[in-house]
Amino acid sequence: MRMIRDSKGRFPERPYYTNDELDRECEQLVWDLHRRRNQDPRPHITTDELHLLIELNGASLDSCADLSIYGQDVEGVTAFHPGEDPEVSISDRLANDPRRENRLRTTLAHEFGHVHFHRHLWAGKFQHGQLFDRKSPENTAICKRDTILQAREYDWMEWQAGYVCGAILMPVTQIRLLVSNYCQELNLHAAVPVGSDNGRRIVNAVMETFQVSREAAEVRLKVLKLLGESDHQGSLFG
Structure with a gap:
């Protein structure tokens, strides 16, 4: 990984990962999770383990949140605050519908991508005195249904989280x-x-x-x- 200029201007610099780098790190994260739980490595990560993966990476998780304030197509939000753990919120429309478990799983894996790979960017902003209201979009990654898996590469943060989603679920x-x-x-x-x-x-x-x-x-x-x-x-x- 190397840092490059953030052309979108959200941060002074942003991380650039190759696909191989993301694949290797995500596979290691899944392997480490299974080892931590005294389990043999296996291809399938369960939904409960996706919850655990987020929490073990120092984030709070609300897996049944009303996210309608952000729009009807928003399925996940990760918020960052100075001096506090990231907050991950998953739409109650996913949690309350067993038929949408696969969408729940992709959203959990996507939000984990923000927690693990992007939290240091906000930490740097807060360290330099850039503070935002808790509801401000400036300190949140707001993830819509259409970009959970397939964001455009120019939207680098959503694209990286989308790639991480696939790499966590399918090592x-x-x-x-x-x-x-x-x-x-x-x-x-x-x-x-x-x-x-x-x-x-x-x-x-x-x-x-x-x-x-x-x-x-x-x-x-x-x-x-x-x-x-x-x-x-x-x-x-x-």
């Missing part, structure tokens, strides 16, 4: 192993198109293995270039 080594085993069994040597029969089977396997939505599985597989948009893809193993 890089395990998802690559799943796809590699599938492709080797069928003697497939090029990236599989997402819309093909094999592509759909891989997506379904990722959804089942990691307890994620179809959208989350497809985004992660495409970002890692394990699935492609067409038949003209490079080698999976090159």
Whole structure:
């Protein structure tokens, strides 16, 4: 990781991570969590463990909050305050609907990304005397449904938290192993198109293995270039 100028002007500098750096750190965080709980490392992180991951990283968590003040499409908010732990709030619309557990899981993982990777930025602001009202958007990461997984890269903070979301829920080594085993069994040597029969089977396997939505599985597989948009893809193993 290196610090570069924040072109959006929110901070003097902001962290620049490569995808590999985020993948490695997130995989280590999941592994450390399982080791801390005296469990063998495994690909699937449970919903309860996502709650625990946030709390073990020094944040308070309200997993059933009314976030309507921020807009109907806001599903998670992480607020930072001087001298206090970050506050993570998850929309009650997710917590109160079992059918939305996968969205709850992606939102928890996304907000964890803000807590773990971005809290030092606000700490630096507060240290230099920039204080904000507790409800001010200046000290919050407000996360809308459409950007939990797929923010534009120019919105670097939401993009990083979105990448962390996928990397926590679907650790890089395990998802690559799943796809590699599938492709080797069928003697497939090029990236599989997402819309093909094999592509759909891989997506379904990722959804089942990691307890994620179809959208989350497809985004992660495409970002890692394990699935492609067409038949003209490079080698999976090159």
